[in-house]
Amino acid sequence: MPEPRRRVRRGRVADAVALERPRTRLAARKLKEENQVGEEEEEKEVMAIGNDSGGSNKAAAQEEEGNTAPFPERVQVGGSPLYKVERKLGKGGFGQVFVGRRITGGNERSAGASILEVALKFEHRTSKGCNYGPPHEWQVYNTLGGSHGVPRVHFKGRQGDYYVMVMDILGPSLWDIWNTSGQAMSSEMVACIAVESLSILEKMHAKGYVHGDVKPENFLLGQPSTSQEKKLFLVDLGLATKWREGGGGGQHAEYDQRPDMFRGTVRYASAHAHLGRTASRRDDLESLAYTLIFLHRGRLPWQGYQGDNKSFLVCKKKMATSPDMLCCFCPPPFKQFLEIVVNMKFDEEPNYGKLVSLFQELLGENPAIRPINTEGAQKIIFQVGQKRGRLSIGEEEEEDAPRKKVRLGVPATQWISIYNARQPMKQRYHYNVADTRLAQHIERGTADGLLISCVSSCSNLWALIMDAGTGFTNQVYELSPVFLHKEWIMEQWEKNYYISSIAGATNGSSLVVMSKGTAYTQQSYKVSDSFPFKWINKKWREGFHVTSMATAGTRWGVVMSRNSGYSEQVVELDFLYPSEGIHRRWDGGFRITSTAATTDQAALILSIPRRRLVDETQETLRTSQFPSTHVKEKWGKNLYLASLSYGRTVS
Numbered sequence: 004m005p006e007p008r009r010r011v012r013r014g015r016v017a018d019a020v021a022l023e024r025p026r027t028r029l030a031a032r033k034l035k036e037e038n039q040v041g042e043e044e045e046e047k048e049v050m051a052i053g054n055d056s057g058g059s060n061k062a063a064a065q066e067e068e069g070n071t072a073p074f075p076e077r078v079q080v081g082g083s084p085l086y087k088v089e090r091k092l093g094k095g096g097f098g099q100v101f102v103g104r105r106i107t108g109g110n111e112r113s114a115g116a117s118i119l120e121v122a123l124k125f126e127h128r129t130s131k132g133c134n135y136g137p138p139h140e141w142q143v144y145n146t147l148g149g150s151h152g153v154p155r156v157h158f159k160g161r162q163g164d165y166y167v168m169v170m171d172i173l174g175p176s177l178w179d180i181w182n183t184s185g186q187a188m189s190s191e192m193v194a195c196i197a198v199e200s201l202s203i204l205e206k207m208h209a210k211g212y213v214h215g216d217v218k219p220e221n222f223l224l225g226q227p228s229t230s231q232e233k234k235l236f237l238v239d240l241g242l243a244t245k246w247r248e249g250g251g252g253g254q255h256a257e258y259d260q261r262p263d264m265f266r267g268t269v270r271y272a273s274a275h276a277h278l279g280r281t282a283s284r285r286d287d288l289e290s291l292a293y294t295l296i297f298l299h300r301g302r303l304p305w306q307g308y309q310g311d312n313k314s315f316l317v318c319k320k321k322m323a324t325s326p327d328m329l330c331c332f333c334p335p336p337f338k339q340f341l342e343i344v345v346n347m348k349f350d351e352e353p354n355y356g357k358l359v360s361l362f363q364e365l366l367g368e369n370p371a372i373r374p375i376n377t378e379g380a381q382k383i384i385f386q387v388g389q390k391r392g393r394l395s396i397g398e399e400e401e402e403d404a405p406r407k408k409v410r411l412g413v414p415a416t417q418w419i420s421i422y423n424a425r426q427p428m429k430q431r432y433h434y435n436v437a438d439t440r441l442a443q444h445i446e447r448g449t450a451d452g453l454l455i456s457c458v459s460s461c462s463n464l465w466a467l468i469m470d471a472g473t474g475f476t477n478q479v480y481e482l483s484p485v486f487l488h489k490e491w492i493m494e495q496w497e498k499n500y501y502i503s504s505i506a507g508a509t510n511g512s513s514l515v516v517m518s519k520g521t522a523y524t525q526q527s528y529k530v531s532d533s534f535p536f537k538w539i540n541k542k543w544r545e546g547f548h549v550t551s552m553a554t555a556g557t558r559w560g561v562v563m564s565r566n567s568g569y570s571e572q573v574v575e576l577d578f579l580y581p582s583e584g585i586h587r588r589w590d591g592g593f594r595i596t597s598t599a600a601t602t603d604q605a606a607l608i609l610s611i612p613r614r615r616l617v618d619e620t621q622e623t624l625r626t627s628q629f630p631s632t633h634v635k636e637k638w639g640k641n642l643y644l645a646s647l648s649y650g651r652t653v654s
């Protein structure tokens with residue numbers, strides 16, 4: 004099956020360093036040399052290619068123009084009539100759309116053959132959407148074409164270098180209308196768009212698809228001066244994916260997060276899409292919320308960011324902007340809508356009826372004279388009315404029960420501490436440790452038969468966990484003014500020590516602990532300015548797993564080892580504590596094995612151990628103070644500190 008196209012672009016991060024513990028001395032020398040010339044790693048940065056009419060990603064869109072061969076003057080594909088290719092209707096990152104005027108008859112059995120004017124969507128065979136043959140969009144149109152709010156596709160086929168789709172011709176996009184009407188839209192107009200697009204999305208979702216690129220450019224009205232001129236359509240199904248497997252009764256797609264995978268358009272993408280989570284129905288609704296607010300307000304607060312980390316900055320801004328702030332110039336239904344959709348769970352069934360009803364107060368009384376046809380929405384309103392009649396009051400209240408709001412826009416920095424069930428053992432912690440006092444704590448611990456199992460830092464002071472149950476036989480550590488000190492680490496690797504824990508301070512200094520007696524057979528680490536998921540993914544494929552992780556200011560340091568004892572590993576990364584993802588992974592047998600956080604983001608590594616644990620109990624805490632009293636309580640239940648970090652947790 005052809006894959007949906009991916010809109011990603013590669014960039015370079017200047018100071019990303021990756022080092023690996025070589026297997027042999029000879030390899031060590033070779034690696035040193037390699038590192039001198041090429042210690043930078045190529046990083047993938049996310050970038051959506053937007054419609055150039057929106058101006059959000061023009062440079063990226065132009066890149067695509069390199070491979071445009073001249074368009075044919077006439078088109079005939081898949082048994083269609085012959086069409087003359089006339090004026091251009093629009094252009095996206097991948098396709099270009101022209102008017103096609105019928106010259107001769109085609110396959111008379113097809114109803115589409117009688118249509119005089121059609122839209123012809125051309126996609127070059129080398130376009131990213133066509134890596135695996137015909138565009139993925141074709142397949143989606145097979146299921147959705149002609150359903151409520153989706154244009155019909157009459158013919159498709161390849162002609163020369165182009166894949167061509169013959170479809171119903173439509174009118175201006177919402178972006179065109181917004182732009183030609185003073186870059187603003189009345190709340191009544193936007194409310195009509197809201198309810199009608201909800202009815203389109205409901206139908207699309209009911210057929211198992213998520214659109215994946217909801218934005219003003221992709222909503223089109225019918226052709227002017229026809230009966231459809233006030234009817235709303237949603238086009239561009241090139242990023243559509245299935246949220247449900249198989250047909251009607253299929254299971255919900257499985258949750259996953261791949262932080263380097265971004266699809267969509269930066270300005271309107273949901274925060275989950277930025278973070279690479281599997282698309283689900285909530286994402287279309289979040290993009291719709293941004294679309295509606297944009298059309299009404301004329302601007303979104305995250306417009307104007309540039310550069311390779313644009314997606315990161317935009318996502319950070321989205322997470323830091325509360326619904327109150329974002330909707331301060333909009334009537335109340337906008338905020339209510341946004342609040343509901345950004346707090347939805349991954350597999351939650353949207354209550355379309357309720358969402359439509361939020362905007363009802365803004366719609367004009369008489370549906371016949373509304374600026375947009377709201378026929379689809381009227382059906383939903385009617386169904387809700389009927390359901391209300393059947394429901395008892397108690398049932399209705401249950402639906403409206405207040406739920407926890409996760410995105411409030413207010414940052415918080417906390418300790419994240421993870422506790423594992425273990426056989427009773429001696430454990431000791433120290434926190435608020437200044438550089439000068441570190442050695443004496445470690446010496447005393449070592450004298451008592453304890454070794455360091457975990458280190459962390461907060462406000463340039465260290466936290467230290469020492470255990471009797473590490474299994475290590477010997478240990479060395481270094482406090483260094485840099486994050487991380489390459490020469491010292493390589494020296495210890497030479498002596499067969501492996502990194503067992505790392506911590507970084509805000510001032511850029513680091514504490515590295517290396518031990519003997521681990522099961523590791525090879526080790527590699529990387530320091531980078533953004534979370535190095537691409538590198539982690541590459542190393543996973545080589546048999547490494549993340550075994551420790553830390554941050555220093557905004558920089559990440561990740562250590563990966565071979566023979567880590569894990570069979571599977573995943574990452575949860577977010578601008579807040581990723582509770583939902585953790586719980587979903589938890590149910591699949593994953594447990595947190597490393598944590599690190601900057602003031603922007605928290606990352607958690609979750610793993611499945613190769614050997615099943617006798618007791619899989621794990622507890623996590625988030626506290627603004629170091630959790631000293633909590634640790635003692637946990638000890639009482641044979642739960643011991645296993646991982647510790649300080650940074651961004653809730654919003």
Ligand SMILES: Nc1ncnc2c1ncn2[C@@H]1O[C@H](COP(=O)(O)OP(=O)(O)OP(=O)(O)O)[C@@H](O)[C@H]1O
Nearest residue numbers: 092093094095096097098100122171172173220239
């Ligand atoms: N059926 C149609 N009738 C009239 N105009 C159309 C039609 N389909 C598309 N267009 C115009 O062409 C533009 C590009 O089409 P479309 O969004 O399908 O292409 P794309 O390359 O997949 O775009 P994107 O970069 O948004 O993914 C639309 O924004 C719209 O202006």
